[in-house]
Amino acid sequence: MAVIFKLSLSYLSRNKIQNALIALLLLLSTLLVSTATVILANTGNQFYEMHTRTHGSHQILTFEKGLNDPDAVHNWWASQDGVQVSPLLTYRTFSGIILNETHIPNIYLYMFNTPPPPWGVDELIFSSGTPDTVPEQGSVWIPTSMANAYHISVGDTIGFKTGSSTLELNVSGIVIDVPYGAPFSNTARVWMNPADYQHDLATLAGNENRMMGIHFNDYSMNSVYWERYNRETGIPFLESKMEFEAIASFYLIINQVIGFIMIFMGVVMLSIALMTIGFTIADAILANYRTIGILKSLGLTSRKTIGTYVIQYALISIVAIIPGLALSIWISKWIINISVSSLRVGNQNIPVHGLDAAILSGVLLFALVILFTVLYAKKARSIQPVQAIRYGMSETDHGRMAGKxxxxxxxxxxxxxxxxxxxxxxxxxxxxxxxxxxxxxxxxxxxxxxxxxxxxxxxxxxxxxxxxxWGYDNANIAAVVVNKGNFPKTVLKHTLEEDTRISNAGWQGNTTGVISPESSATVKGQSLSLNLSVLDGSYQELGFETLKGGNPQHANEIALGVSVAKTSNKDLGDLIDIYIEGEKRTFLITGIYQAIANMSVSGRITIDAMRSVNPGYSEFDVIFINVNDMAQAGKVASELNEQFKDFASVVTQKTLLDxxxxxxxxxxxxxxxxxxxxxxxxxxxxxxxxxxxxxxxxxxxxxxxxxxxxxxxxxxxxxxxxxxxxxxxxxxxxxxxxxxxxxxxxxxxxxxxxxxxxxxxxxxxxxxxxxxxxxxxxxxxxxxxxxxxxxxxxxxxxxx
Structure with a gap:
């Protein structure tokens, strides 16, 4: 044993640089594989833990269209066993903020009249600031997503445009607001003092809106409750509904993409590392062929020869893997803290799980190194002392090498x-x-x-x-309506028609459609809700694309998102029955498209289709505008934003997406x-x-x-x-x-x-x-x- 150990140490000391590089390679392989393992083990953990801790909503109901009575809906859900609901929250919508004298137009705000606690659902957790029942007068609470995106801290002053004047409020708290706190979101809930809300916002023109959150003890039963709601009330829910999958998606997508890429690349790097170790051992045996032959002629067995390499690479692996694991834990915490920073409480690091999985990956890597060492070192068994001393390799290898x-x-x-x-x-x-x-x-x-x-x-x-x-339009400018109550649609329409710089425009609204179980391949007894885009204009001119087929042009046509098409088992040319505002309509599927918004659980119909159900429909949320000269887009958007700043936020498409x-x-x-x-x-x-x-x-x-x-x-x-x-x-x-x-x-x-x-x-x-x-x-x-x-x-x- 002493001889084997001394030989191993001699190999280590004789090839210091090469062994150091192999150790570094193993360290990096351990780093990447273990980091990927920890990230994948934590994908979704922080979100689900915070959702549970705040008793978060599984669905958010928004009442903006006047199609359902908010109080009646709230009372029905509050009476259900196994369901908790938030208070019926009152809010107004704003667009844009002024921060450090800089106007940031593309952020859409729900300004809430903060109710006293407890809420029961979507409890706020303070990331910074002093917790209180409601914000102090002259101050607001903002979500972590908004604070992180615009580098806002407690004590900063934010300006909110209220018509022709600006309302300035101090930030007294930064809170974790799970439903509207996902990263890279341009929508945020701002919590105001009730007195400030009544004094500064209640008298503004336009309508107040309502919102409520629903938490199910068993989320999988939500469709059963909705079936009961439709049956007992006799009126389908026609307002906006945000599903749990949409709430969770932007929390999870980045970590899943990062984790997937890292685990794939980690496996590739590990494979290359093991191949390199095997190659190194094979060539080390070849380089030391004469020496091994001499040692075997002196009585060194094949097993002991293999043991010299096993000891050598076991020592290298231990030296490399342990610091690799330590670094991987540190780096994975760093990446996780960046990717889910909106769930961090203060400066505290988010608790990281899966450290045992990282250690297990290190042990597995060590075992693989030993296994590959044994497999490649077994070539030493076939060394014949006479051939080794004469050729420095086997006679067969010598002949093959000479003939290459x-x-x-x-x-x-x-x-x-x-x-x-x-x-x-x-x-x-x-x-x-x-x-x-x-x-x-x-x-x-x-x-x-x-x-x-x-x-x-x-x-x-x-x-x-x-x-x-990605499922968006390709128009040059978007005007997002933020004050629907007093929005001067006729004035804007006339302005767009008179401006020679504008080539065309389209008016888009949204409604909810329901696919009945009879028309889909969903689980028996469950209906499928989807977000329907309603366009007064040409989808083609505004740049909406499809993967297959084309966008609808007539009242009986529809384009479906890929998720809806897959779930309902529908394809081009099929007919599908959709309930809109409680009325059944049959559509011909003309196109299938993909969209990251709403996870492709959506559809596109024309304004004619919508008006066959509701002749007076005019609930438009966005106006898409194309200009004749793209160089003029910024100037046109700026002028329209200044003219209609009390009612809409007008920005270029690049600003909106960036x-x-x-x-x-x-x-x-x-x-x-x-x-x-x-x-x-x-x-x-x-x-x-x-x-x-x-x-x-x-x-x-x-x-x-x-x-x-x-x-x-x-x-x-x-x-x-x-x-x-x-x-x-x-x-x-x-x-x-x-x-x-x-x-x-x-x-x-x-x-x-x-x-x-x-x-x-x-x-x-x-x-x-x-x-x-x-x-x-x-x-x-x-x-x-x-x-x-x-x-x-x-x-x-x-x-x-």
């Missing part, structure tokens, strides 16, 4: 017609097949990761270019940068390690080259050129993997959120630039590993 460069493949390439430096570079690549395949695979994966990260961030930051593919998705890009950039950096480091480490092994194996050959007149620089450039060409081929393959293969895997995650075809923006220049990072890393790894050629004399190289 004389193969028809080598003649086809035409080595005899190439410069000597090129021949040397290609010889290094073709002779060391295993390391070349590993290099090709590594360059491909590193390039694909960098390209995917770049494409994802580019696609999110430039989402205005693909807005229609306010929602800029935060998503900011959250994604950190983990994607981390993954990309790790793959660049790993590429360098593996190429350095494998090239160093190969150079040591052929030290005698390079000594002969130097003795014949080649300089160390020429030899090193030749080796680096071969690695540059090989990694370039891998990088080119990586571009296609990152653009066409990895997004398919990501779509598996996003399909649950209504996106089945990920809209990507491809800037080939940027992709090539990021791909070059993997090529540079591989080339530098090869260049630095060949320093031993420069440092050794020809005589010493030949002696080795």
């Amino acid at each position: 460069m004389n193969s028809p493949w080598a003649h086809w390439i035409g080595f005899t017609r190439l410069p000597v430096t090129a021949v040397l570079g290609f010889r290094h690549v073709f002779k060391n097949t295993k390391s070349s395949v590993l290099t090709l695979l590594l360059a491909t994966m590193a390039s694909s990761v960098l390209v995917l990260g770049y494409v994802l961030l580019t696609s999110i930051t430039g989402i205005e270019q693909t807005a229609a593919k 306010s929602v998705y800029a935060e998503a890009a900011n959250i994604l950039i950190y983990p994607m940068s981390l993954i990309g950096l790790l793959f660049i480091i790993v590429t360098f480490i593996i190429i350095f390690s494998t090239c160093r092994i190969n150079i040591r194996k052929e030290s005698r050959t390079y000594g002969i080259y130097k003795s014949l007149g080649m300089t160390s620089r020429q030899i090193r450039l030749s080796l680096t050129m071969g690695m540059f060409i090989l990694s370039s081929v891998g990088a080119i393959l990586g571009i296609f993997v990152g653009v066409y293969l990895l997004p398919l895997l990501l779509e598996m995650v996003l399909s649950g959120y209504g996106i089945v075809q990920l809209p990507l923006i491809l800037h080939w220049g940027g992709m090539v630039l990021f791909t070059c990072l993997s090529i540079i890393a591989a080339s530098l790894g090869s260049w630095f590993s060949s320093r031993i050629i420069r440092e050794a004399s020809p005589r010493m190289l030949v002696i080795e």
Whole structure:
């Protein structure tokens, strides 16, 4: 045993740099795999725990259209067993805030008359500020999502536009408001002092609206309650209803995307790490072939020979995995705190679960290293002392190695017609097949990761270019109505018609449709509610897209979101019965589209379809506007916003989308940068390690080259050129993997959120630039590993 241990220590001390690089590679593999494990283990935990802690709503009912009596609905639900309801909250809608003398237009606010506690549902938890029953006079409570997005702290003053004047209120509390506190949301609930509300808002023109939250003891029974509601009241619920899935979706989507990408890349990196360890062991055995042969001739058994490598890599693994686990826990906490920052209480870190899973992944990694060590070290069993001493390898391997460069493949390439430096570079690549395949695979994966990260961030930051593919319109300007009671529709319509800069406009409203169980493939006895978009205008002109078919043009046509089409088992050309405001209408499905809003649980109908049910329908929420000259969009939006600022918020499409998705890009950039950096480091480490092994194996050959007149620089450039060409081929393959293969895997995650075809923006220049990072890393790894050629004399190289 002492002999085995001493041999293991000698291997460790003799190849310090190589063993240190393998340890670093294992550390990084542990870091990525364990971090991904913790993130996946925590996906949804923080949200569900906070939802339980606040007794959060499963459904939010909003009364803005006057189609249902809020008091009657509230009383019915309050009387049900197994259901809790919030107080009937009174609010007015505002648009935009003034912060530090800067006007921020694209944030939509529900200004609430705060009721005294207890509420029973959606209890607020203070992240900062002093808890109280209601806000103090002259102050408001705002949600963490709004505070984080605009960097607002307790004590700051926010200005709210109330017609021609501005209402300034201090922030006395920042609260966790689960239903309206998701990240990258541009809608927030602001809680006012009752006296301030009565004095400053109750006298304003327009209607007050009502809202209530419903919490089910068993959420799966919600459809049973709604069936009972429809049966007992005789009046279907026709106002807006926000489902629990919509509340949860934006809390979960970022962590699921990050976790999915990290676990996939972690598995890839782990596979490469294990392959590298196996390759290193195999070549270490080959490099020490004569020594092992001599030791076996002196009585060292095969089992003890294998044991020397097991001890060596067990020590390396222990040194690498333990700090890797510690770093992974720290990094996973950092990423989780960023991605669900709206659920943090004060400066406290969000409790992280799954640490046992991270430790288990470390133990599994250690076991895999030992297993691969044994599997590859078993090659030492076949070493024959006589062949080892004579050839430095088995006689079979010696013959195969000698014949490689004389193969028809080598003649086809035409080595005899190439410069000597090129021949040397290609010889290094073709002779060391295993390391070349590993290099090709590594360059491909590193390039694909960098390209995917770049494409994802580019696609999110430039989402205005693909807005229609995410389910939004593609109009140049959007006017969001915030004061429906006094909204001067006729004046705005006349203004739009008279302005020669405007090419067309469309007026969009929303209503709720219900698909009965008889018309769908849903669970028996359950109906399906969907958000129906009602457009007075042309879907085509405003840029709404579909995956299949087209948008509706007539009163009997409808386009369905992919989630609805899948749930109801409907396709193009099918008929579907939908209840709108309690009346049954039969529609022909003309198109199927995807939309991240409402998770594709939605549909599109024309204004004619809506007016066949309600002839006086005029509840429009948004006006989409196209201009003749895109350069004029900002100016037109600014002028319209100033003219109708008391009733609507008018912004360009880019402003509207950036306010929602800029935060998503900011959250994604950190983990994607981390993954990309790790793959660049790993590429360098593996190429350095494998090239160093190969150079040591052929030290005698390079000594002969130097003795014949080649300089160390020429030899090193030749080796680096071969690695540059090989990694370039891998990088080119990586571009296609990152653009066409990895997004398919990501779509598996996003399909649950209504996106089945990920809209990507491809800037080939940027992709090539990021791909070059993997090529540079591989080339530098090869260049630095060949320093031993420069440092050794020809005589010493030949002696080795």
